[in-house]
Amino acid sequence: xxxxxxxxxxxxxxxxxxxxxxxxxxxxxxxxxxxxxxxxxxxxxxxxxxxxxxxxxxxxxxxxxxxxxxxxxxxxxxxxxxxxxxxxxxxxxxxxxxxxxxxxxxxxxxxxxxxxxxxxxxxxxxxxxxxxxxxxxxxxxxxxxxxxxxxxxxxxxxxxxxxxxxxxxxxxxxxxxxxxxxxxxxxxxxxxxxxxxxxxxxxxxxxxxxxxxxxxxxxxxxxxxxxxxxxxxxxxxxxxxxxxxxxxxxxxxxxxxxxxxxxxxxxxxxxxxxxxxxxxxxxxxxxxxxxxxxxxxxxxxxxxxxxxxxxxxxxxxxxxxxxxxxxxxxxxxxxxxxxxxxxxxxxxxxxxxxxxxxxxxxxxxxxxxxxxxxxxxxxxxxxxxxxxxxxxxxxxxxxxxxxxxxxxxxxx
Amino acid sequence: xxxxxxxxxxxxxxxxxxxxxxxxxxxxxxxxxxxxxxxxxxxxxxxxxxxxxxxxxxxxxxxxxxxxxxxxxxxxxxxxxxxxxxxxxxxxxxxxxxxxxxxxxxxxxxxxxxxxxxxxxxxxxxxxxxxxxxxxxxxxxxxxxxxxxxxxxxxxxxxxxxxxxxx
Numbered sequence: 001x002x003x004x005x006x007x008x009x010x011x012x013x014x015x016x017x018x019x020x021x022x023x024x025x026x027x028x029x030x031x032x033x034x035x036x037x038x039x040x041x042x043x044x045x046x047x048x049x050x051x052x053x054x055x056x057x058x059x060x061x062x063x064x065x066x067x068x069x070x071x072x073x074x075x076x077x078x079x080x081x082x083x084x085x086x087x088x089x090x091x092x093x094x095x096x097x098x099x100x101x102x103x104x105x106x107x108x109x110x111x112x113x114x115x116x117x118x119x120x121x122x123x124x125x126x127x128x129x130x131x132x133x134x135x136x137x138x139x140x141x142x143x144x145x146x147x148x149x150x151x152x153x154x155x156x157x158x159x160x161x162x163x164x165x166x167x168x169x170x171x172x173x174x175x176x177x178x179x180x181x182x183x184x185x186x187x188x189x190x191x192x193x194x195x196x197x198x199x200x201x202x203x204x205x206x207x208x209x210x211x212x213x214x215x216x217x218x219x220x221x222x223x224x225x226x227x228x229x230x231x232x233x234x235x236x237x238x239x240x241x242x243x244x245x246x247x248x249x250x251x252x253x254x255x256x257x258x259x260x261x262x263x264x265x266x267x268x269x270x271x272x273x274x275x276x277x278x279x280x281x282x283x284x285x286x287x288x289x290x291x292x293x294x295x296x297x298x299x300x301x302x303x304x305x306x307x308x309x310x311x312x313x314x315x316x317x318x319x320x321x322x323x324x325x326x327x328x329x330x331x332x333x334x335x336x337x338x339x340x341x342x343x344x345x346x347x348x349x350x351x352x353x354x355x356x357x358x359x360x361x362x363x364x365x366x367x368x369x370x371x372x373x374x375x376x377x378x379x380x381x382x383x384x385x386x387x388x389x390x391x392x393x394x395x396x397x398x399x400x401x402x403x404x405x406x407x408x409x410x411x412x
Numbered sequence: 413x414x415x416x417x418x419x420x421x422x423x424x425x426x427x428x429x430x431x432x433x434x435x436x437x438x439x440x441x442x443x444x445x446x447x448x449x450x451x452x453x454x455x456x457x458x459x460x461x462x463x464x465x466x467x468x469x470x471x472x473x474x475x476x477x478x479x480x481x482x483x484x485x486x487x488x489x490x491x492x493x494x495x496x497x498x499x500x501x502x503x504x505x506x507x508x509x510x511x512x513x514x515x516x517x518x519x520x521x522x523x524x525x526x527x528x529x530x531x532x533x534x535x536x537x538x539x540x541x542x543x544x545x546x547x548x549x550x551x552x553x554x555x556x557x558x559x560x561x562x563x564x565x566x567x568x569x570x571x572x573x574x575x576x577x578x579x
Contacts, residue, residue: 106496106528107466254466258526300496301530 125237174347175289205273209321220317272321283340311353312373467534494530
C-alpha cells in the first residue's frame with residue numbers, strides 16, 4: 001500500500017525538507033519524486049470506449065469559444081445563398097479598421113500590402129503591354145485622340161463651374177474628367193467590342209467591403225467615379241505557379257493608429273455598388289478621381305505614395321466585395337484567381353493598376369499564394385490647357401486606357 | 413526721483429511668463445506684438461518606447477506647456493532632425509490630498525511626444541543594460557539547485573528547524 005501511495009505523491013521543492021525525512025519514517029515516503037500516471041496513446045487495439053468529451057456550447061471556456069467559432073464557420077461555408085453568408089459574417093458588431101484607398105500619413109503602404117497580402121510589381125502585365133502596342137489599339141487611338149483633346153478643351157473652357165474651395169475644385173475636375181473620358185471611350189468602342197455593351201456600368205456608387213487578416217478586421221469604403229462589371233471574368237495577369245504569386249509579404253505588426261487608421265465598432269458592410277442581384281458579378285474596370293486634399297498631399301511629399309498604393313487597396317476590396325456576392329469569403333476561398341483593372345486620375349495624371357486576387361484566405365496557414373498588383377503610376381495625359389490648345393498630349397496614357405477597356409474575357 | 417528714465421541702464425529680464433505656475437505662454441495673433449520668451453523651460457528627453465512603434469517613430473518626454481509646433485521646431489532648428497509630424501499625449505497625473513485636505517501632485521507632470529521622422533529616416537532606442545538571465549538557462553538552474561542543497565544540508569540534522577530558535 002505504501003508503494004501505491006508513493007506513486008501519487010508530488011515533488012516538493014521547498015527550502016526545508018519534508019518532516020517525514022526524519023529517521024523513523026519508511027524510506028518509500030521520504031522526498032518522493034513526481035511519478036504522474038502516463039496517458040496511453042490511442043492506437044488500433046486501444047481505442048477509447050466512450051465518445052470524446054465535447055465542450056459545452058454555452059460556457060465561457062476557451063474550448064467552448066473555439067467550438068462556437070467552428071460551428072459558425074461551418075454555417076458560413078454551408079449557407080445556401082450569398083446573402084445568407086454575408087448576414088452570418090456581419091450580423092455581429094466587431095472592432096474593425098476603417099480604410100480608404102488612400103491615407104494622408106506616410107508609411108501606410110506597408111500596412112496596405114500586409115493587410116491584403118499583396119506583392120507589388122512596377123510594370124503592367126505582359127498581355128496588357130502587348131495589347132497597348134497592338135494594331136487594334138493604334139487604329140482606335142488615331143480616331144480617339146481628336147475626340148479626347150476636344151473633351152479636354154470642353155472640360156477646361158466650356159463647362160461653367162462654380163467657384164469653390166480648392167479641394168472641391170480638384171475633386172470635381174478630376175471626377176468629371178474621369179467620367180466623361182470613360183463614357184466617351186465606352187460609347188465609341190462598344191460597337192466593335194460587344195463585351196462593353198453587355199457589361200453594366202455603375203455610376204458614382206460606393207464600394208464597401210470587409211475582410212479579416214489574422215486578428216484584424218478591415219472595412220473598406222471607396223467612392224469610385226465609374227465601375228464596369230462583366231458577366232464573365234477577365235483573364236489572369238500571372239499564373240499561380242509564377243514567382244510573383246508565391247512570395248512572402250512582410251508583416252506590419254504595429255498599431256494602425258500610428259498611421260491615422262482608426263477603428264469603429266459597427267456591423268461591417270459588403271456593398272459592391274448594387275444590392276445583391278445574380279448576373280454581372282465579375283469586375284472589369286473601375287476609375288477613381290481625387291477625393292482628398294491634393295495640395296496637402298503634395299506639400300507633405302505623400303502624393304507619390306498615394307499613387308503607389310491606391311490600386312492595390314481599391315482592387316482587392318472591389319474583388320472581395322464581388323466575390324462575397326458570389327458566395328466566397330476568407331473561410332470559403334475563390335476556386336480560381338479573380339482579376340480587376342483600376343484607374344486613378346487627378347485630372348492630369350493617370351495611374352493604371354492590374355490587380356490579381358489569387359486568394360481571399362489571408363490567414364497564416366491559409367493559401368500558399370499571395371495577391372499581386374501590377375501598376376504604372378503617374379502617367380501624365382497632358383501638361384496644360386492654355387491658349388485654346390492642349391499641350392504635350394501623351395498618347396501612351398490614352399493607349400493604356402483603350403487597352404484596359406478592350407481587354408475582354410474572350411482574349412484569354 | 414527725476415522724471416527721466418535712463419533707458420540704456422534698463423536690462424531686459426527676459427522671462428515674461430512663469431511656466432511652472434501657468435498653463436500656457438503668451439499667444440501670438442497676427443498684427444500683435446511679438447512677446448518673445450527667452451530661455452523658456454523647454455526640454456526634450458528621449459525615452460525608451462513602452463510599445464512597438466514603426467521604425468521612424470521616436471518617443472520624447474517634454475514639459476506640458478510645449479506644443480507640437482514647439483517640439484517640431486526644437487528638433488529641426490537645434491538638432492537638424494527632419495520631422496514629419498508630432499503626436500502628443502499627457503499621461504494621467506493624480507492629485508493627492510494630504511492630512512490637511514490640501515491638494516498636491518506627488519509626481520511631476522510631463523507630456524509624451526511621438527515624433528515621426530521624415531525623409532525615410534529611422535531610429536532605434538539602444539539597449540542600455542545587459543538583458544536579464546533567462547529562466548531557461550541550465551546553468552542558472554543548476555547553480556540555484558546547488559545553493560538550495562547547501563542551505564538544506566545545514567538544517568537536515570535539526571529536522572528543518574532554523575538555528576535562530578536554538579542555543
